[in-house]
Amino acid sequence: MKEYDVIVIGGGPAGLAAAESAHNKGAHVAVLEREARLGGILKQCVHDGFGLIRFGEKLAGPEYAERYIDTVKSLDIDTYTLTFVTRMRRNGNVFDIDCVGRDGMSKFRAKAVVLATGCRERTAKQVLIQGTRPAGVFTAGTAQNYVNLMGKLPAKKCVILGSGDIGLIMARRLTLEGAEVEGVYEVKPEPSGLTRNIHQCLHDFDIPLHLSHTVTRVFGADRLTAVEVAQVDDKMKPVKGTERIIECDALILSVGLIPENELAESLGVKINPFTKGPDCDQTYMSSVEGVFSAGNALNVFDLVDYVSECAADAGAAAAERKSSGECVRIERGKGLLSFVPHRIDLAKPCDRVVFFFRSVKDMDKGTLKISVDGREMYKKKFAFLRPPEMQRVEIDFSAFGLKTDSAVSVELEEN
Amino acid sequence: MELVCIVCPKGCRMTVENGVVKGNTCKKGEAFALAETTCPMRTVCSTVATVFDSMPVLPVRTDGEIPKAKIGELMKAVNAVTVTEKLRRGDVVLSSVAGTDVNLIATATIY
Numbered sequence: 251m252k253e254y255d256v257i258v259i260g261g262g263p264a265g266l267a268a269a270e271s272a273h274n275k276g277a278h279v280a281v282l283e284r285e286a287r288l289g290g291i292l293k294q295c296v297h298d299g300f301g302l303i304r305f306g307e308k309l310a311g312p313e314y315a316e317r318y319i320d321t322v323k324s325l326d327i328d329t330y331t332l333t334f335v336t337r338m339r340r341n342g343n344v345f346d347i348d349c350v351g352r353d354g355m356s357k358f359r360a361k362a363v364v365l366a367t368g369c370r371e372r373t374a375k376q377v378l379i380q381g382t383r384p385a386g387v388f389t390a391g392t393a394q395n396y397v398n399l400m401g402k403l404p405a406k407k408c409v410i411l412g413s414g415d416i417g418l419i420m421a422r423r424l425t426l427e428g429a430e431v432e433g434v435y436e437v438k439p440e441p442s443g444l445t446r447n448i449h450q451c452l453h454d455f456d457i458p459l460h461l462s463h464t465v466t467r468v469f470g471a472d473r474l475t476a477v478e479v480a481q482v483d484d485k486m487k488p489v490k491g492t493e494r495i496i497e498c499d500a501l502i503l504s505v506g507l508i509p510e511n512e513l514a515e516s517l518g519v520k521i522n523p524f525t526k527g528p529d530c531d532q533t534y535m536s537s538v539e540g541v542f543s544a545g546n547a548l549n550v551f552d553l554v555d556y557v558s559e560c561a562a563d564a565g566a567a568a569a570e571r572k573s574s575g576e577c578v579r580i581e582r583g584k585g586l587l588s589f590v591p592h593r594i595d596l597a598k599p600c601d602r603v604v605f606f607f608r609s610v611k612d613m614d615k616g617t618l619k620i621s622v623d624g625r626e627m628y629k630k631k632f633a634f635l636r637p638p639e640m641q642r643v644e645i646d647f648s649a650f651g652l653k654t655d656s657a658v659s660v661e662l663e664e665n
Numbered sequence: 666m667e668l669v670c671i672v673c674p675k676g677c678r679m680t681v682e683n684g685v686v687k688g689n690t691c692k693k694g695e696a697f698a699l700a701e702t703t704c705p706m707r708t709v710c711s712t713v714a715t716v717f718d719s720m721p722v723l724p725v726r727t728d729g730e731i732p733k734a735k736i737g738e739l740m741k742a743v744n745a746v747t748v749t750e751k752l753r754r755g756d757v758v759l760s761s762v763a764g765t766d767v768n769l770i771a772t773a774t775i776y
Contacts, residue, residue: 287776293773296710296724298708298726302674310726310773311772312754312772398712398722398724399721444676446674449669450671553674634676634678639674
């Protein structure tokens, strides 16, 4: 049995940042990573744009990851790769963690855990595409793995369904590598990815974006031979007569990311229905004392810089293990799609709470308002709010005179 | 001309008329908008083949911007490379690519 103060599960950008900051707070830290190498998904994100906030530079994903890996390796932090967590249990005040690896079973014990398990892509089965089951239907992340890690081109001519950022990035990547991207089809009337990615990935390469369109059928026995696309109405139902058959050998899906919380759920962690990650306080502690959540496992971020920031705070909090007190919930008012944190623990500092949120729809101008017992205590204006672009703001909740029975609500008003 | 800034994730919407930029919130955005109207520039990221089984491709990027019109020429050069040395992050893979003074550098360390 290996014992630590803090065990971080996941060696991606969130896990590495959490481990570093927990170590800097004096904790004896281990990172458990199921893959052979640290770095998580950034290993295959060869495009640039990472680190503008954290490092003031535009780095490629592997560069950003390696900076953190170098730091973690220079510190007295134990990293276990090829180590897969199979079971976690609460045992009084500690957590027992069972793992399997190349050497067989291993057991760990920690006073606190940080779950930095990232997120998973929604698959074809989850978007109900009709037809046969040929090879050639990939998630964008799988296609990215083929091209950027294995050096294989998985398509000659492809259709991309969904305008999430990874799909847009892959549209450009596949085009650069010589594949033809027929078009990107998005069921919603607005794109789901960052505006800058629509421009630098699609417009730069003359790749058409078809909004309010979806893939209705796939064809092919062994390998995909064609897909059928159709326009959809305002209820997202395909419009008869608009169907079009496109010959292609791959369909690439970029239809959303879901936080990975199987381990969290096995510990009884409460999941927030809007972020689909653990319900958390301002230190990113979940509903289970001593279990912290960080990065995309907590809430799918668009910027790794914010993942690192959130995870560093979670790691420090896991090392400090401040005792918890009564919590005040933050109720979701109109205009907000999701936000973190979900509650303020009155026994923990709350004078610099980092509040991440997404708007429910596009707003040219909006005002974030927080009210306590019906009285407006805070407001801040924002410009160009879009659901795909998460906003970050620091709020001093200590100024609101919160009491255990305070009713706190937050809303986003369109101006 | 209307355009969206790609310098940072903020994605400012800008207009350029007779060399005057509006809608930008920083100097970099203004420079980007002016370049877009004359000679659009891009950083290009890709991978190059290696001889190592542990890492069959090495991620690379240009260490500066190159004219957008030269991306095709750059990709031809990128696709012709096979790395035989254990390069480290930041090492130059190709110098002065596509007739510019920009280098192609490794963005990861071969392990």
